[in-house]
Amino acid sequence: MNIQxxxxxxxxxxxxxxxxxxxxxxxxWAEVLKRNRFDCFYFAGExxxxxxxxxxxxxxHFEHPDIVSINKSVFGVTNRSRETSNxxxxxxxxxxxxLYEFRKKFKIDLIIPENALTIxxxxxxxxxxxxxIAETGIPTIAHHHDFYWERDRFLINACQDYLDKAFPPDxxxxxxxxxxxxxSEQLSHRLGLSNTIIPNVYNYAKEPEGLESYPCELRNKIGIKEDELFVLQPTRVVPRKWIERSIEIVHSLKLPNPALVISHASGDEGDEYYHRIMEYSKYMGVKIIPIDHLIGSNHANNDKKYT
Structure with missing residues (x-):
């Protein structure tokens, strides 16, 4: 057997x-791969x-108008039109x-679909x-973060044939x-697929770059005094993150100015839960401070971001 x-x-x-x-x-993942002398390339809508x-x-991109239109046509309903299928x-x-062009342009030897065959x-x-993958036999590592059966909004659908085919395929x-x-257990139980667990990790051995006065600046920008407790919920505002528990914890701390800082918006999962959380926080007397507009993957030069 000739292994490339x-x-x-x-x-x-x-x-x-x-x-x-x-x-x-x-x-x-790319950092680890490059450290081991692999070259990394990227295919996406953004x-x-x-x-x-x-x-x-x-x-x-999942926010492309055509994709948004398709999703509206196949989720929350039980039949799809022939036009939608076409x-x-x-x-x-x-x-x-x-994808064929991507492979040819960069001479791709292995692909890693990131959640694209999952949700x-x-x-x-x-x-x-x-x-x-089926046509080329290209080596593939399918990295799964969120399966469709974990989200209520995908359970009623008119596309189960597509879900069975590609989310994920075998x-x-x-x-x-x-x-x-x-x-891991659900993937094995539902589809009979063996898999490897690689948890999401953070490199705590690596010192953050360019901290300087960023934390103090952020406190000032969002109105938290230096002697006040900074309570951070570093997640999106989605039901599975149980923001309610964080609000209750802040409430129980009996702080002079109880506030919960939330780093990310709801993203592609709608605003219904966000509005519910805002109402609950008012009831509990806890101020919600969203800072998603200030957060970035790196410190920006012009529009300063926090990581």
Whole structure:
């Protein structure tokens, strides 16, 4: 058997930008791979990496108008129109062609779909990746963060055939990685897929760069005095993060000016939970301070961001 050496690794996702969990994990994985002399390249609908190693396709983004339209047509309903099916296939073919171009341009030896074969926020992309792998046999590490069965909004749908096919698929050249043991058990139980657990991690041995006066500046900017307790919820405002518990903890601390700082917005999961949390925080007498507009993956030069 002729085994080809692997040098160039292609990360594939809907978005590789900002401070969402998937983008941050891509950065960590890429750092480890580059340390071991692999070269990394990126395919997505939004990318904040060097343009020389990036391949941007608008339709790969889950916020692209066509993808938003498809999602409205297939989730929360039980039947889809023929037109919707044809539209999905049309975009899928465009994305699959782009994947072939991506592979050719950067001589990709291995791909790492990051959550793109896990959560169906972009069905055409998931199908395109699945067919691309099936047609090429390219070595693949499917990195799974959030399965569709973990989100209520995907349970009623008119696209179960697509979910069964691509979220995630079972292909001979693919290995599956999950981020925790419950996900591992569910993937094995539901689909019979063996997998490896690699938890999301943080490199505590690495000193933060350029701290200087950033923490004090942030306190001043959001109105927390130096002698007041800074309580941070470093997550998005989504139900599974149980923001209610954090509000209750802050309430129980009996602080002079009880406040909870939340680092990220709700993202692609809507604002219903956010509004509910804001009402609950008022009832509990805890001020919510959202700082998602100030948070970035790196300190920016012009528009200062906090990491």
């Amino acid at each position: 050496p692997i040098k160039n690794v292609g990360f594939i996702s809907t978005r590789i930008a900002g401070t969402d969990g998937v983008s941050l994990e891509i950065e960590k 990318i904040d990496r060097d343009g020389a190693i990036s391949f941007n396709v608008d339709e790969a 539209f999905i296939h049309k975009i899928q073919e465009k994305l699959k062609s782009a 169906p926020v972009n069905i055409p992309l998931g199908i395109a990746i699945t067919e691309f 292909l001979h050249s693919m290995r599956h990685v999950v981020i925790n043991s419950p996900a």
